[in-house]
Amino acid sequence: MKDILRRYEYDILKCVYCGQCRQVCPTFGQIGWESSSPRGKVKMIHGWLKGDLPLNDRLVDQIYLCAGCEHCTVECPSKLPVVDLIRDTRKELVKSGKGPLPSLKAANDNILLEKNVLGKPHNERMSWRDFEGVTIESSGNTDYAYFVGCMPSYWCSDVVASTIRILRRAKFDFGLIGGEEWCCGMPMIWSGEEDKAKAIVKHNVDKIHELGAKRVLTTCPGCYTTLTREYQNITGKKNSFKVIHVLDLLYELLKEEKLKFENKMDKLVVTYHDPCHIGRSHGKFEQARHLIESIPGMALVEMKKNRQDANCCGGSLSTVSDSLSLAVGTKRIKEALETRANLLVTACPQCYVNLRRSAIEANANIDVIDLTVLVAGAIGL
Ligand code: SF4
Ligand code: SF4
Numbered sequence: 176m177k178d179i180l181r182r183y184e185y186d187i188l189k190c191v192y193c194g195q196c197r198q199v200c201p202t203f204g205q206i207g208w209e210s211s212s213p214r215g216k217v218k219m220i221h222g223w224l225k226g227d228l229p230l231n232d233r234l235v236d237q238i239y240l241c242a243g244c245e246h247c248t249v250e251c252p253s254k255l256p257v258v259d260l261i262r263d264t265r266k267e268l269v270k271s272g273k274g275p276l277p278s279l280k281a282a283n284d285n286i287l288l289e290k291n292v293l294g295k296p297h298n299e300r301m302s303w304r305d306f307e308g309v310t311i312e313s314s315g316n317t318d319y320a321y322f323v324g325c326m327p328s329y330w331c332s333d334v335v336a337s338t339i340r341i342l343r344r345a346k347f348d349f350g351l352i353g354g355e356e357w358c359c360g361m362p363m364i365w366s367g368e369e370d371k372a373k374a375i376v377k378h379n380v381d382k383i384h385e386l387g388a389k390r391v392l393t394t395c396p397g398c399y400t401t402l403t404r405e406y407q408n409i410t411g412k413k414n415s416f417k418v419i420h421v422l423d424l425l426y427e428l429l430k431e432e433k434l435k436f437e438n439k440m441d442k443l444v445v446t447y448h449d450p451c452h453i454g455r456s457h458g459k460f461e462q463a464r465h466l467i468e469s470i471p472g473m474a475l476v477e478m479k480k481n482r483q484d485a486n487c488c489g490g491s492l493s494t495v496s497d498s499l500s501l502a503v504g505t506k507r508i509k510e511a512l513e514t515r516a517n518l519l520v521t522a523c524p525q526c527y528v529n530l531r532r533s534a535i536e537a538n539a540n541i542d543v544i545d546l547t548v549l550v551a552g553a554i555g556l
Contacts, residue, residue, distance in 0.1 A: 177224060177270075179266050179267050179270070180263055180264060183220075183259075183260050183263070184224075187217060187220065187221045189253040190255055191252070192214060194212075195250050195251065196213035196246075196247035196250055196257060197214055198250070199246040199250050200247055201242055201487045201489055201492075201503040202240050202242065202492070202499065202503075203215075204503070204506070205499055205502045206499070210233065210237045211240055213241075213247035213251075213261075215237070216261060217255065219238075220260060230273055238261060238265060238274075239265070239276045239366070240496065240499070241261050242451070242487050242490075242491045242503070243258055243451070244455070244487035244491075245258050246455065246486075249483060262367070265365070265367030266367040268367055269368055274367050275366035275367055275368060276366075278494050279366040280368075282366075282494050283371060286357070286358045286360070286375060287371065290358055290375075291328065291358050292325050293326075293330065298354070299329070300328050300329070300354055300356065301353055301354050302332075303328060303329075303335045307332050307335065309335070309336045317350030317386055317387065318348070318387070318388060318390060319347075319349040319388060319390050319392060320351065320388035320391050320416075321342075321349050321350070321351050321391075321394075322352060322356060322359070322379075322383075322392065322398055323335050323351065323352075323394070326395060326524035327395065331545065333548050334394050334524050334527070334545045334548065335394070336551075337550070338547045340556040341425065341434070341547065341554065341556065345428045345434055347424075347428070347433070350388065352379070352382045352383065352386065355382045357375050357378050358375060359395075359397065360375040360376050360401060360405070361398070363375070364401065364405050364409075365491075372405075372409060379406075380406065380414075384415065388416055389415075389416055389417065390416055390417045390418070390419055391419070392419050392421060392424060393418060394524060394545075395523060395524050395525070396451075396452035396453035396457075396523045397523075397525060399418055399420045399452070399453060400457070403418045420453055420522075421546075421547060422453060422459055422462040422466075422522050422546070423459070423462060425462070425466055425546070425550055426462040426466060429469060434554060435554065436470045436550075436554060437555045438552060438555045439472040440470055440472045440552075441472050442472065443473050443517065443518055444515065444516045445475050445476070445517075445519075446475070446476050446511050446514045446519055447463055447467060447475065447519075447521070448478070448485065448507065448511070448520070448521040448530065449463075449482055449521075450488070450522055450523030450525075451485070452523065453523065460483070463520070466550060467520060467549070470549070473553075476515070476516050478510045478511055478513070486506065486507050486510065487503060488503065488507050488526040488529045488533075489501070489502070489506075489529055490529035493529065500529060501536055504529045504532070504533030504536075505537045507530060507533070508533045508534050508539050511541055512541060516541065518541065518542050518543075518544065518549075519534070519543045519544075520544055521543070522547075523545075527543060531543040
């Protein structure tokens with residue numbers, strides 16, 4: 176038994192091959208091979224551990240064809256920790272020199288070189304200030320630090336600008352790590368190259384300490400999950416700061432009447448896509464719905480697959496297979512269209528980007544926006 180996988184020896188035997196995980200898996204839904212399903216992956220890993228299956232390229236590919244959406248894990252009647260097993264298998268693949276896949280390695284190299292997963296120049300990390308006309312200084316002591324993340328910094332600056340404008344309107348004091356912020360490290364950690372993430376994590380933690388922040392705000396569920404769950408494991412110390420996702424902050428600000436929705440959104444029918452890494456991973460399902468329903472003139476309709484059962488947007492698959500990522504995103508767009516909503520709202524920059532391009536690809540008559548942009552519009556910003 177490979178070292179890292181030893182703890183799954185008993186778990187793997189709990190698989191009763193019921194196939195419930197296959198029904199919800201976005202990868203299996205598109206590819207349709209048993210080896211692409213969670214059950215197939217479990218079986219292949221078991222075969223490899225027993226020495227019945229060689230560590231060939233097919234096995235490696237299938238282990239990386241997983242969005243990490245956690246849908247299989249919540250669905251499994253045997254409580255098999257499928258996602259943890261897949262993630263730890265990736266660590267073993269890296270140890271064996273078989274992982275990560277070249278496209279993922281390139282993304283991780285981007286982080287080492289340019290401090291962002293997209294490979295954009297690091298010195299452009301705060302260019303969103305120019306695009307969005309937001310003037311804010313990047314440093315200063317504060318209790319609250321806004322950790323912007325790679326996707327909002329480079330690909331959806333409207334999320335950053337809307338968040339900052341909302342916080343200012345609410346007279347909420349915060350600071351930025353700004354140009355000193357690096358990728359949270361999630362791509363390295365999830366692809367099995369956790370060792371490479373150590374210096375990245377240490378850098379970000381040091382910068383948060385230098386700011387004196389006791390709380391860190393994120394707009395990205397991936398950053399949120401990484402900062403809450405992974406940083407403590409990697410540093411071996413309890414975080415000295417609390418991590419807050421913007422969903423919770425906006426919900427609290429509304430409750431405290433620091434946000435007022437003054438713009439009536441006439442006859443706007445909205446559906447909400449639950450991002451996997453804030454919904455299924457952290458159980459945050461109702462905050463966004465409450466915010467949407469509090470906006471005058473806005474009606475919320477649900478997709479058939481919602482909350483714990485929401486289908487993945489496919490965004491995290493884009494580095495491994497762009498066509499698969501787009502196919503999964505297009506499926507979710509079709510589910511949104513079935514509701515007859517004219518607006519699809521989400522609370523994750525990666526979902527936002529992938530669903531937006533999927534809607535364009537499908538020529539779908541639905542707009543996709545991030546919750547922060549919707550809220551800023553409803554406030555009149
Ligand atoms: S985490 Fe999602 S994509 Fe990965 S195997 Fe499970 S259901 Fe499939
Ligand atoms: S849902 Fe669980 S028990 Fe059923 S096939 Fe999948 S991993 Fe095995």
